[in-house]
Amino acid sequence: MTEPLAFRGTDEAEAHALDANDPLATYRDRFHIPLQENAQQEARPVHYFCGNSLGLQPTAVRGYVEQELDDWRDLAVHAHFKGKTPWYSYHEVFEESGARLVGAKPGEVVMMNSLTVNLHLLMVSFYRPTADRYKILIENAAFPSDNYAVRSQIAFHGNDPADGVLIARPREGCRTIETDDILEIIETQGHEIALVMLGGVSYFTGQFFDLAKITAAAKAKGCAVGFDLAHAAGNLPLKLHEWGADFAAWCSYKYLNAGPGGIAGCFVHEDHASRVDLPRFAGWWGNDPSQRFKMHLMEDFVPHRVAEGWQLSNPSILSMAPLRASLDMFEEVGMDRLREKSLRLTGYLEHLLNAHGGSYEIITPLNAAERGCQLSIRITERAREVVDTLDQRGCVCDFREPDIMRVAPVPLYNSYYDVWVLASILGAHS
Numbered sequence: 001m002t003e004p005l006a007f008r009g010t011d012e013a014e015a016h017a018l019d020a021n022d023p024l025a026t027y028r029d030r031f032h033i034p035l036q037e038n039a040q041q042e043a044r045p046v047h048y049f050c051g052n053s054l055g056l057q058p059t060a061v062r063g064y065v066e067q068e069l070d071d072w073r074d075l076a077v078h079a080h081f082k083g084k085t086p087w088y089s090y091h092e093v094f095e096e097s098g099a100r101l102v103g104a105k106p107g108e109v110v111m112m113n114s115l116t117v118n119l120h121l122l123m124v125s126f127y128r129p130t131a132d133r134y135k136i137l138i139e140n141a142a143f144p145s146d147n148y149a150v151r152s153q154i155a156f157h158g159n160d161p162a163d164g165v166l167i168a169r170p171r172e173g174c175r176t177i178e179t180d181d182i183l184e185i186i187e188t189q190g191h192e193i194a195l196v197m198l199g200g201v202s203y204f205t206g207q208f209f210d211l212a213k214i215t216a217a218a219k220a221k222g223c224a225v226g227f228d229l230a231h232a233a234g235n236l237p238l239k240l241h242e243w244g245a246d247f248a249a250w251c252s253y254k255y256l257n258a259g260p261g262g263i264a265g266c267f268v269h270e271d272h273a274s275r276v277d278l279p280r281f282a283g284w285w286g287n288d289p290s291q292r293f294k295m296h297l298m299e300d301f302v303p304h305r306v307a308e309g310w311q312l313s314n315p316s317i318l319s320m321a322p323l324r325a326s327l328d329m330f331e332e333v334g335m336d337r338l339r340e341k342s343l344r345l346t347g348y349l350e351h352l353l354n355a356h357g358g359s360y361e362i363i364t365p366l367n368a369a370e371r372g373c374q375l376s377i378r379i380t381e382r383a384r385e386v387v388d389t390l391d392q393r394g395c396v397c398d399f400r401e402p403d404i405m406r407v408a409p410v411p412l413y414n415s416y417y418d419v420w421v422l423a424s425i426l427g428a429h430s
């Protein structure tokens, strides 16, 4: 990461040379890449830039899922304890890998439910409004689900969401939010803020917030801090434990490639994970596992004193199986090496876009420390036309009306050549 990112020019040969020297290039072969629809001769893979929305399918997924189908077929109820990976404790396979992924300690992470459900469950425990401290700080252009979740929590506690939500906004004429402005809100209004809940990486602008500084400032003011890491988990190295966030949640179908609606993740800091005094919505899977099957013989809920204590139901095995296939690769590569390639790959895209110059403007921070792999690009002329051309040329990108294209070169499976193709098409459009 210390090596400067020097790219020469815009020629295709350089893209191929970068691929040839890429130490992670072989991981691309461990994903299914859809084929272009209108390829003239031989079938060609698409240039996929939507890993921020739905990650590609790892080739190993089918084997993991089939194993569970086989265990269900052959063992039925006995698979809970006698399956290849017993279902009773299946979620425990993520104890180490899940923790490493977000910079947590084993016991602080559990995979369960889906993202918005987890946000709600965690807010039950960590959004504890009082008469003079009831506000929730979120970021401008937050993902709709987060916005709805936060507002409904405020209303649930009997307050008016219009008054209860505080929004950190970009400065006049800017697209992204200054960390200093977030810190300033916390400094001046922190005494009214019950919870700071930001997206780690903005789904829209791709901005990565300074979570360490924000957490420290919020904690100093006595606010609870939680993060939605939907666009950060598997995208950037995170240090949730060290930063001291109270909780976090993320989905696993974006950068974590666990398939549509895949099981989500949840972090509860060690300081809280073992607390039994926190209010929570309880279910049998959050109970101490040694007593879980005592069923009706045990009337009182005894929370498992780790993040798993926030589980409600027995989790979907068929939804956990694909995540294993993906996390195997994250374990092999490690977030640091992945980030190293990501900085180069996204840096290359930025370099090419600047070198070509065209009717577009990058709205994601240009400082690589303030972004993950995604670049959000505003198309300033005939946006629809360029989106159609990209589509015809086999580039899968995301377009948000009226003019924002979100492009995520994913270091596990995108090539420098993918990036080169995209940039040449954009560069030719002016």
Ligand SMILES: *Cc1c(COP(=O)(O)O)cnc(C)c1O
Residues within 6 Å of the ligand: 114, 115, 116, 117, 143, 145, 146, 199, 203, 228, 230, 231, 251
């Ligand atoms: C993708 C995403 C969601 C989606 O929520 P689900 O509960 O998984 O449907 C929510 N919040 C953010 C920030 C996202 O990026």
